[in-house]
Amino acid sequence: MKKLIKRYRGFLIMLALTGIVILINKTVGFKALVITGNSLKEMLMVIPPIFVLLGLLDVWVPRETIMKLMGENSGFKGILLAFILGSAAAGPLYGAFPVAAVFMKKGVKFSNIMIFIGAWSTTKIPMLLFEMSALGWKFTLTRLLIDIPGIIIIALLLFKIISKQEVQTIYENAEKIN
Secondary structure, three states: OHHHHHHOHHHHHHHHHHHHHHHHOHHHHHHHHHHHHHHHHHHHHHHHHHHHHHHHHHHHOOHHHHHHHHOOOOHHHHHHHHHHHHHHOOOOHHHHHHHHHHHHHOOOOHHHHHHHHHHHHHOOHHHHHHHHHHHOHHHHHHHHHHHHHHHHHHHHHHHHHOOHHHHHHHHHHHHHOO
């Protein structure tokens, strides 16, 4: 029981705080519950397909292939593939993290994982199309010309700044995820 409470303490604290807000101001409290419910519903619609695709990736694509394409010696090819996969993704950013965990299990280079997450968050093709229609192609192209090198620079800086031991710990934690 203690382990269960410890594991879900963040949720339980937020639940208690929401209860307090409801006691203080019912309108705001119930609005918070509705927003939370909508977010939960959205997440439940996004996560299952991502996990199905991850299962297929895990089973169908051999570790050796992934390591060749995006591993330590992948060079520019790995960077390009990380950008393409991240940009072609659909769904909110929290969907990128299970994919990154599978990539870690498959031996993808840490900087390529950071590029993948950066591309997922910044250069998604559906988002770019909407942005182009709403803000114009000049704005979109300018933002991309700034963001793409920025993502690469940040990923490479993180790769240099974070110690090999910390990266190893991150990979070991990814291996523990079922």
